[in-house]
Structure formats: structure tokens, C-alpha cells
Amino acid sequence: MPDTLDTHVRFGSNSGQPITRRDGRAKVTGGATFAADNSPDSVLHAVYVPATIARGRVTALDTAAAEAHPGVTHVVTPQNRPPLQGDPSDKPTMFSFRFEALQDDTVRYAGQPIALILGETLEAATEGARLLNPRYEIATPRTGLDEAAHYTFDPDAFGKPADTVHGDPEAGHAAAAHSVDVTYETAPQYHNAMETHAVVASWDGDRLSLDMPSQALSMTCAGIAYYFGIPAENVTLRSPYLGGGFGSKAIPTGPYVLAVLAARMTGRPVKMMLTRQQMFGPVGHRGQTRQRLRLGTDAEGRLTVLDHAGLSATSTFDDFIEPAANASQGLYAAGALRSTHSAVRLDVGTPGPMRAPGEASGSAALECAMDEMAETLGMDPLEFRLRNYAETEPGTGKPFSSKALRECYAQGAERFGWADRPLQPGQMRDADGLRVGWGMGTAFFPCPMFMAEANATLRADGTAMVETSAADMGQGAWTALAQIAADSLGLPLDQVEFRAGHSGLPDAGVAGGSGHTATAGSALHAAGGDVIRQLGEIAAADPDSPLHGAGNAGFTARDGRLYVAGDDSRSDAFADILARAGGAEVSGAGSASRAPEAAEAHAMNAHGAVFAEVKVDPDLCQMRVTRLVGAFAAGRIINPRLAESQLYGGMIWGLSFALHEEARHDPARGHIVNADLAGYHVPVNADVHGLDVISVHEDDPYVNALGVKGVGEIGITGTVGAIGNAIWHATGKRVRRFPIRIDDLLGD
């Protein structure tokens, strides 16, 4: 990425420039205020006591000991917890979960809040929590996929994926000249954003003020308001910065509600910040899966059937069923496609969306199964994928809005040197005798849009203010959305004040589904366009303007001036137009969503190809990913620097999924034994090198007016399978369970 001389100098347009994060300096100098940095006067500190068993009942708590500890002000248990106005088992918004808020003494998962301690200091509350010393009646926990009955379910919009069948899978199996039937498992994973969940809540009458990281400000306000019986507009939520979200900060969970309840109960502001250990339980995770893939091809390697059956774990009290099998829809041109889902209820917290929910786990299994199919055919894995390249959406036959996957394959393979790959495994060694393997996988992610609104105001001095309640999880919304807004107004970036991260602003929707730039960006684009339209009307009607009477020709906005379309000799400065109009401001509004007919007309997805090189010690079996090349086509890239970072991050998570991340449960109590970052491994710097991202150009006139698809999640997909396939290629050993461990490779 070439550096620009001055990242805030504008060359042509703002979009497309690799501008550094506008909030970067504030973050690295400590100037950025995260939720828990707020400490209002008289704040109380809240610490909840997590259950240390996964299933059973709390039989005793030493509440007197906790209450007696100096500095402890309140001990809240199911015995004395004040009522909520909304039932925690209800689902007030589309994306709501049932949660634990001290309803009763039942323990449904380890880490569940079973009591809440309030104290004048964090230390006092923490020690009060320890002194509570809970005793339990323990029931045998169910934490493995075969420890409870599997079930099927009726689908609904969120958490219960529908089965999908196109064509005749049984006929596809019967017609297959070659087939594979393989089963893959993926481990439970827990989001571990650098910033753990935090909230500072204070009440003023029936008005609630929250400092709290949120990926979906408006929905969060609506959810919290429901449980406390107040209108959503009575909740003010500030979420200027999130130290990572990854899906876990989109939806209010039990700890948040308890903190808000404590603030109402005490009449004092209450602060709660989860410990790292507390991240493993009540705030969502990626549920474990088992996926059976049955693939059949004709003699030439064309898929006659792609049959993907997923089993996903959920909790005993709610349904978030990882839609893993859906990863096999929409990608390969199989004669028949079937994706089915079943589930098992375990004594774990309810899973939830975690960066590429469904796609990540599903792609891991699918891309390995595709590799096994290519192996069976004796065919190069890339050639096999090209043989089954879908020119239209498999199953539906819909045209793609755009699809530069063929270019991704070509550019990625070229950069990686894929053409030199031996077909057979175990053929390559490096100079030190390490086994070397190459693998690849296809990356795939849909590009949804949600609903968003935005306002824009052009001020008398020709500068502008734009606003929408967007969420910056670190991905760069403060920067990329401002670039879009500045372009919509024809202004340099430094003349646009961008307001976001506050619930009082127009609703920017959810920062999720990789759709935030597309959605909030489109709303900003529309708002800016509305301002420019009004400004043009003012200028065209103004006899003193060079633009007088040119309204029919239309105007373009550039560098703070309006130009007659197609005639650069006639222009007028924004500030001059407004000055002559009496110094008024011009305000506009915009909204964005995808029209149902547009969504129906085209299949819309981002694509990519990931190539991995691994080295494996032949005796010790220690593994290392030495190169990762990802080529991605995701529509228009607003900020190449930020987009690359997103893709790097996704690919690193793919590496983490393939080789590291796994929550391990104790068989007797069911708690997670590695619930901290020393035990729950993610890659460290020394694990990540040789990362290479290629952005493949793609124009998409259908996804939205901006042509933006989104890059937040796609990097994980493809990568996990590429690494698993590379390990097979290095060792000849297929490990059908992620993460792949050293002991999986021993014993040959």
C-alpha cells in the first residue's frame, strides 16, 4: 500500500483513497473514550458472580459474608432482584436472545450470572463476589455433540436456518461416477474482542443514559427499553468506539441488563466491565458443529450433487443454530444442492453471531470436502473448482450482480505460484527438511443491506456536518463513511464533520453481516445528494449565480463548488450560494435499504480465493502457516488500506480457526477450563507472516448505488479450508476436525 504524502489531501475523490483511520491518533494516544473509561460521580461498580458449573442449581450463597465486606453496598440474588418490566425470555427485537438475569436458582451454563455485587470500588465488589462462595446441586453437564438428543426445527428468520434443496439430490448421488462422504467437526469458539463487554448506566427519572459498546445502537436501545418498560427514545446510548465487536456486541445480553437494573435499583450510576474469563459464557460464541458432506461427480469431475448436513450446538433455552450447511448454497454449480440443519441442546451459553456465522464453519468443511473430492478424482483442486464454476447462481439460475471469482482464482494462483504444486501429497520439503504443503479454498460471503438513515447539513461557510449512528468496531467506519459522505457533498474530507456512535443520530442500522459500509454509506450518499439537489435549486433560481437558469442541465458538486453538468466554465462556490441566500444552512436526509425486487433480480455475493502454504516438522508435527495469499472481489473498495486490514484480519482469524481456537469443557462440571487468553489460543505475531491480499477490481451496478459489497467477514471463509488442505498436502493426513493439533498428526 503506497502511502500518500498527506493522508488528508484529496486526490480526485475521497473514496478509493487509502486514508489512515481518522480516529487512529486518538486511539493510540489514549484520547479515545471507550465505554468503561467513563466514571461519573458516585458511580457504583458491579461485578456478577459466574456459575462455575454448567448444569444444576444454586443451593447456597454466603450473602452475609459478601455484604459484610467493607465497600460492598448491595448483594443482588434471585431472592431480592427487583422486577424487570420485560421478561428476559421475550424477544423484543428481531435479533434478541433469551438471557439470564437472576430469574431463579437454575444454572443452565457455566459463566451464567448467579448474583450481582455492587461496591464503592471495583476491588470491593470483586472481593464480595468471591466471598459469596456459591454451593451447587450439580447435574451431569452435556457439552459434547453426542451428549444430548439431536433435533430438527421449524425455521425462522434468526437463529433457525431453513433447509434448502435444489434439484434431486438422490438422483445426483445415484448418477455419481465418483463420490466422497466425509464428516468434519469444528470446535466451540468464543469472541474475544480486546475490549471486553462494558457498560456505564445511569438513570434520571425514566430516562436512561448508557455508555456501552454497540454494533447496533438503535436496536440496542429498543431492546434495553423493553426490559425496563420505557420508550426506546428515553434511552441515550453513546458508543463512539468499540474495541472489537465480531458480532457479540450487537445484542443486549444478561450482564448489561443487570447493570442497568442495578443503576435503577440504587439510584446511582453503575459501571460493569466483564473480565476476560467472563467473556466465556453469557455474551455469545460460535457453536460447535459436525458437518457431513456427500459429494458426487460425473466421470469428468462435474458435481452431480453437493449434499451438506450440519449439526450445530445451541443452548438448552434458546436457539442459535449455526447455519453451516448454507455455505454450500450459491457457490458451486452442482446438479443438485441440499443443505440441511439439525441441532443439539447443550449446557452452554446460547451461541450467537460470530464473524461469518455459518459461513466460517461451513466453508471450512466444504472447502476440505471439495479438496477430498479433487483428490478422489486425481484432479488439481483449483481445476476442480473451475470445472464447477457457477456462471449463474446454482439452484436458482439467477444472474450474479457481479462475480470476479475467476479473476480471483487466476490472480491468487499466479501470486502464490500454484501451478508448481505437485498433485500428490507429501512431495515437498524445504531446505531444512520440513514438510511443505499447499492448499486452497474459495472464499464466499453474501452482501446484504439493512436499513439506515442519515442527515447532512451544509453550513453557511460551505463546510458540512453529516450524521448517522454508525458503529466503528475498529474496522474504520469513522473514516470510510466520512469518505463516502464527503464525496456525496463534493467536499474535501477535512471540511466534513462526521458524527456517529450516538443513539440520538439517525439510525445507521447494524454493523454486521459485512453490510455496514454498504448500508450506512448509502444513506449518507443519499443525504448528501439531497443537500446538493436543494443547493442546485437555490443556485438555479438565483439571478446573481453563474448557475442561474441551469437547473435543467443538472449540477455536479466538486471541491466545494457546484458545476453545471458538462460545463466546467460555469460554477459557484457552496458558501457563495448560501451567502446570497441569506446565510441559511441546507439540510438533507437520506435512507438506504435494498429494494425487494433488486434483491430478487440478482444473486449478490463477494468472492475470493485463498492459497496457503504450511510447513510441518516431520517428527515433531509442529505446524506453521508460512504463506497466505488471498484474492478478493468485493465490489467497490472505499478505502483500500482499511479493506486490506479487514481482509488480513479475516485471514488471520481463519488461521486461528484452523490451528488454534477451541474452548474445552471439563467433563464433570462443564465449565470451560481454558477461559482466558493464556489457555484459549489465538495466533501471536510469530504465527502470522507471509500474508498477502489482492483486491480484484469489480464493478457492481446492482448491489447499491455505491457498488459496495463489504469485506468484514469474507477473509475467514476459504482460509480455514486452504490451511487444512495444505496440511494434508504436506503430510498426506486428513484431519477432519478443527483446530488441527499436533497430536492429530503424530503416530504415523
Added chain:
Amino acid sequence: MKRFDFIQPATIEDALAAWEPGAVWLGGGTNIVDLMKTGAMQPDKVIDITRLPGLSEIETLPDGAIRIGSLVRNSDLADHPQIARHAPMVAEALLAGASGQLRNAATVGGNLMQRTRCAYFQDPTAACNRRAPGTGCDAAQAGDGMAILGWSEACIATNPSDFCVPLAALDAVVEVQGPEGAREIPVAAFHLLPGDTPDRETDLAPGELIIGVRLPAEATGFAANARYLKVRDRTSYAFAMTSAAAALRLEDGRIAEARLALGAVAAKPWRATEAEALLAGQAPDDALFDRAAEAALAGAAPSGGNAWKIDLARRTTARSLRMAAAGTPAEMPALPASPFGHSAEDHAHA
């Protein structure tokens, strides 16, 4: 966190006088503070020894031994030229441990005293005979296993130190002072196997304080053929699954003397004396090293579903001997103690 007294004595005498049952010594705090936060350790009194004079030096004694003060930081020791020259595998082991930030804080004495990373030991709500005698061993019940040598029904935990493994191999000695005066304890005898009393972790008597560690002069005779090898499931910042320190003194193409210790396999760094005896006098070759590795693990038994670890420890041992025979590299590998140590593009000391 439970309330505790905190004192910072200015002299060793004051420190020793301040000790009482329920007190702990605080060095770099990289382990003890974590355990106090989880509640696994709840001392009544924390005695900060980092201001004690005279414990931060590395010196060569008249007889050629190297004396390392107990407050020397791990990173300072690893980068010390005397250590690089005379005991390179000590430096390699140190640099394979923790992270740069932790090594900057952690002390030599604290490294010797660090507690097992058994998840059940660190969890105050779990049954653990080591932390709370007589409560049982949830780790053994869990079934995955940990140690493969020297474990007991009462405890299957392993010692996590990298540093102690080459120290044990090189016959290093721990210098201590206590209420009864000064004494010395060989590193190989410093940590205790669990038996029926896993709560007795070291040979230190109550109130004794580690003053320093001494590498005997003969340790320097192995410098040309000494390696530490650590196998783990990520490239840095992870405890060993298995490790081994191997050192050979070669004379006329034969192994005049061998030193071998294994890490992460027992509650102490495991000195493999039978394997050393087998190697002595022999010409180094791969078959010999395989036999030595067999001998080192001859007494191993899984403490759960970890039979694979015996295999891995054997492979690690044989490889470490091969690496030692190949000679100590002229420069510290970019990834110390790693099978990927040759990778040129890596940053030093990951």
C-alpha cells in the same frame, strides 16, 4: 482480592525477619499477581524483594562458575554475553519462554518458583491437592492427562518452566538464605515430585529466600553442543507441550559426557540420567539418539488420554540430541528453541 500487608524491605536481613507463615515473596509478579487475582493464592503478606541490594548481578566466580542473582530479569540474563558464550541453551530456553514484556519483568528466582499452569490449580473452585491438600484432583478426573513422568494419584501437574530445564541438565545450584542460615540446593533436587504431598512443591524450608543460581564451571564445557528445543501449538507465547535440553561434550568424535533434561513432562525438570549414561562414550548418531530417547522415556506412563505425549517427548528428546550434536549455532536462532528456528523472515526472539 483478599486484603494483604505489603512491605518493601531494604535488606535481605529485614526481608527474612519479615517473613511469617502466610507471607509470599514478590519478584516480577508475573505469575503470583495473576494467581492472587483469581483467588488461587491468598497471601496475608506480600514481601516485595525487588529492592534488595546485591541480587541483580551476573558474575563469573574465580573457579569459572557463573553466579546469577535471583533478581536478574529473564531478558537481561538471556542477553548477557557470559551466558551466550558459556551456557547458550540457558539463553535459548529463556528466550523461548513467555513474551518479551513478561521476560522484562520476570526474575530468575521467580522463574524457579513459578507454579504449575494446570487449569485446575489456577481455579480456586476446583479440587486440587496441590493448592488445597486433600480436596482431590479434578485434573485427573478430566481425563486428558498432563504429566507422563513422576506423577501420582494425588497430582498430575507439570512444571511449566523452560529456564529450569537446562539448569537441571547443567547441574546448576540454587543458593538460598533463611532463618537457619545459607544453604545450597541442586536445581535437579529443588522441585519435588508430588507423591502424597503435592502441596510441597520445592525443597525450600519456610521463610527461605532464593538469593541466586550458580552454574558450575564444568557447565561451560558443553557450550559448543548445547540446545534447548520446545514443542508447542503456536510459535510463541505458549507453554511447552514437551521440551528438552541436550548438551554434549564431544572428544575425538565421541560423546565424553552427555547432559539431558526434559521439560513439561513432570512436576520438575526431568533429568534423564539413564539416557546420559547410555550416551557416554558413544559415537553420536541418529540411532544412538533414538535409543537415548527411549531410555529417557522408559518410565513414562500417561496420566490420562495423553499417551501421545510420550511419543512426542521421545521425538523431542531425540531431536534435541541431534541438534546438540550438530553444534550450537553461532548466533541465536530467530525463533529460539523452535523447530522453525531457521526461518529467516522471522523477527528475533518472538
